[in-house]
Amino acid sequence: MPPILRLIVQRISLALVVLIGVSMLIFAIARVIPGDPARIALGPNATVEQVEILRETLHLNDPIYVQYGYFVRDISQGDLGVSLYTNRPVTIDIAQFLPATLELVIVAGIMMICIGLPLGMISARYKGQFIDNLLRVVSLLGVSAPSFVWAVILMLLFAYFLPIFPVAGRIEDIYVIKAVTGFLLIDTLIDGNIDAFFNASWHIFLPAFALALSGIGQAARLTRANMIETYNKPYIEMMRAYGVSQFRIASRYAFKPSLIPSLTIIGLDFAAMLGNAFLVEAVFAWPGLSRYGVAVILRKDLNAIVGTVLVISLTFVLVNIIVDLLIAFLNPRIRYSQRPK
Amino acid sequence: MKLKIKILLANPLSVMGLLLISLVFGSAIFADFITPFPLHKGAVVDFSNFNQAPNLTNIMGTDLVGRDLFTRIIYAFRISIMLGVVVLIISVPIGVFMGLLAGYSGGKLDFVLMRITDVFLSIPPLVLAMAVMGLLEPTLLNGMLAVTAMWWPWYTRLIYNLTRSEKEEGYVVAAEVVGASRWHVMFREILPNCTHAIITKMTLDFGFVILIVSSLSFLGLGVQAPTPDLGSMVAEGARYLPDSWWLTVFPGLAILIIVFGFNLVGDALRDMMDTDS
Numbered sequence: 001m002p003p004i005l006r007l008i009v010q011r012i013s014l015a016l017v018v019l020i021g022v023s024m025l026i027f028a029i030a031r032v033i034p035g036d037p038a039r040i041a042l043g044p045n046a047t048v049e050q051v052e053i054l055r056e057t058l059h060l061n062d063p064i065y066v067q068y069g070y071f072v073r074d075i076s077q078g079d080l081g082v083s084l085y086t087n088r089p090v091t092i093d094i095a096q097f098l099p100a101t102l103e104l105v106i107v108a109g110i111m112m113i114c115i116g117l118p119l120g121m122i123s124a125r126y127k128g129q130f131i132d133n134l135l136r137v138v139s140l141l142g143v144s145a146p147s148f149v150w151a152v153i154l155m156l157l158f159a160y161f162l163p164i165f166p167v168a169g170r171i172e173d174i175y176v177i178k179a180v181t182g183f184l185l186i187d188t189l190i191d192g193n194i195d196a197f198f199n200a201s202w203h204i205f206l207p208a209f210a211l212a213l214s215g216i217g218q219a220a221r222l223t224r225a226n227m228i229e230t231y232n233k234p235y236i237e238m239m240r241a242y243g244v245s246q247f248r249i250a251s252r253y254a255f256k257p258s259l260i261p262s263l264t265i266i267g268l269d270f271a272a273m274l275g276n277a278f279l280v281e282a283v284f285a286w287p288g289l290s291r292y293g294v295a296v297i298l299r300k301d302l303n304a305i306v307g308t309v310l311v312i313s314l315t316f317v318l319v320n321i322i323v324d325l326l327i328a329f330l331n332p333r334i335r336y337s338q339r340p341k
Numbered sequence: 342m343k344l345k346i347k348i349l350l351a352n353p354l355s356v357m358g359l360l361l362i363s364l365v366f367g368s369a370i371f372a373d374f375i376t377p378f379p380l381h382k383g384a385v386v387d388f389s390n391f392n393q394a395p396n397l398t399n400i401m402g403t404d405l406v407g408r409d410l411f412t413r414i415i416y417a418f419r420i421s422i423m424l425g426v427v428v429l430i431i432s433v434p435i436g437v438f439m440g441l442l443a444g445y446s447g448g449k450l451d452f453v454l455m456r457i458t459d460v461f462l463s464i465p466p467l468v469l470a471m472a473v474m475g476l477l478e479p480t481l482l483n484g485m486l487a488v489t490a491m492w493w494p495w496y497t498r499l500i501y502n503l504t505r506s507e508k509e510e511g512y513v514v515a516a517e518v519v520g521a522s523r524w525h526v527m528f529r530e531i532l533p534n535c536t537h538a539i540i541t542k543m544t545l546d547f548g549f550v551i552l553i554v555s556s557l558s559f560l561g562l563g564v565q566a567p568t569p570d571l572g573s574m575v576a577e578g579a580r581y582l583p584d585s586w587w588l589t590v591f592p593g594l595a596i597l598i599i600v601f602g603f604n605l606v607g608d609a610l611r612d613m614m615d616t617d618s
Contacts, residue, residue, distance in 0.1 A: 152590070309468055
């Protein structure tokens with residue numbers, strides 16, 4: 001087996017172990033809640049018989065491991081049960097709301113990489129000088145406030161006081177876009193409606209930036225630390241001796257090895273953003289998973305909570321596999337260490 | 342030790358961090374004496390004075406039922422600090438113990454413990470806390486529980502990595518050769534060499550715990566009214582943007598100040614550790 005394929009198989013099987021664990025954890029959390037799920041579902045006016053019938057259909061009278069078995073069987077068939085809040089299958093609810101959230105998180109992730117990494121590179125290049133200190137304080141400030149605070153501040157500044165960006169929503173109502181992928185930025189392009197595409201980009205900018213701010217700070221700080229470490233390596237000294245330009249050294253020779261440790265953290269930051277998206281969506285009235293998630297949590301809608309957490313965790317595990325493979329791709333030592341012994 | 346304090350005080354950023362932290366702790370401790378309207382921490386109403394913009398009597402304005410915002414922010418510091426302390430006191434020992442055990446034992450125990458840690462780390466922290474919080478009742482105690490449940494794995498991973506590298510060091514091998522017990526090696530030899538890392542991470546985390554807890558209460562899943570809390574104050578005020586901007590901006594900045602202070606000090610501690618090695 002080629003090394004890279006071996007690595008993929010290995011990472012996916014580890015991810016499977018983790019996913020099984022996640023399903024057990026979620027199942028456990030869902031089962032330790034005080035109160036009878038059947039009683040909660042039917043409300044206080046249901047008779048004892050009705051509750052008993054529902055308990056039987058939900059397999060609540062079986063031993064706990066049998067219940068877990070049913071739970072896993074349903075999940076593997078893509079059946080997450082019916083939401084008590086919307087009265088629809090949870091999978092349909094999630095499929096409706098997830099793309100908006102993912103779109104927000106992905107745009108924020110791109111911002112984090114495209115702004116955070118260059119800032120870190122500049123900081124490292126001018127280490128100890130004014131611009132480095134300034135960037136360090138700015139990135140630390142970015143990390144130091146929850147994304148909802150940034151969302152509120154950005155909204156006040158750039159949507160109310162300087163009305164540059166829209167206050168809420170994903171796109172103006174005048175545009176009717178056929179949903180193909182659920183990602184508006186892609187759907188508008190498929191439609192060939194450039195105006196709508198710019199309108200959607202306009203709407204996503206502020207929320208995505210609010211969401212990305214702490215990630216940008218984190219990425220800049222890490223890249224700075226790693227670049228400084230790399231700059232002290234003998235091979236960089238040699239490049240300087242050969243007269244290679246500073247820009248080329250920074251962008252080509254020092255950047256790649258410094259990127260590897262940052263990437264792991266970027267993967268973890270992505271996870272944090274999936275959670276923080278809830279906060280930003282609440283401020284910007286973004287029609288994503290957040291409103292649904294908070295609503296079902298407040299209503300103790302068991303199936304929907306379990307489904308939401310499961311889908312978010314699955315997304316996160318997938319992202320981490322991708323990050324791991326990217327690291328392996330960037331780092332020849334990992335790439336070739338996977339040879340069969 | 343003396344030298345280290347000197348290094349810490351030589352850096353203007355860490356001095357600023359220390360000042361911010363002392364300011365927050367000091368005002369929280371002496372809240373009864375320094376706030377202009379100590380009664381406003383509870384369920385008081387003063388409708389003649391509601392929703393006032395910042396002025397000379399109410400330097401940060403008043404909220405929707407006429408309570409002084411400055412007073413409530415200072416009292417909210419108390420809750421935040423208490424939550425930070427409790428969460429770390431419970432989760433750090435658990436995480437450190439698991440990390441030492443997994444890292445030093447190796448083999449099957451290592452695999453099982455670290456996969457359990459991975460499981461917890463695969464659910465975005467806020468989402469896990471929200472789920473726990475949502476299924477239990479949203480109270481202060483459950484809030485602490487929820488955040489604790491997601492905090493220990495970070496310490497497990499940190500200590501696990503440290504233990505794995507310390508395990509090969511001469512002093513550990515020496516202790517093993519003399520016949521020291523497993524527990525002795527773990528707690529008396531390896532652990533003392535990890536304290537620097539633990540203290541640094543705890544300093545940084547104190548701010549982040551406050552950040553997460555405020556996020557939970559922002560979503561309505563945390564500290565409940567009338568207890569003053571920074572996150573729920575922002576959430577409440579967000580509905581009255583942009584006119585009553587003070588309702589969100591000041592509590593938001595208050596969160597920023599605490600977390601920024603701890604980050605500055607934590608950063609300085611980390612830099613110091615790096616020069617040690």
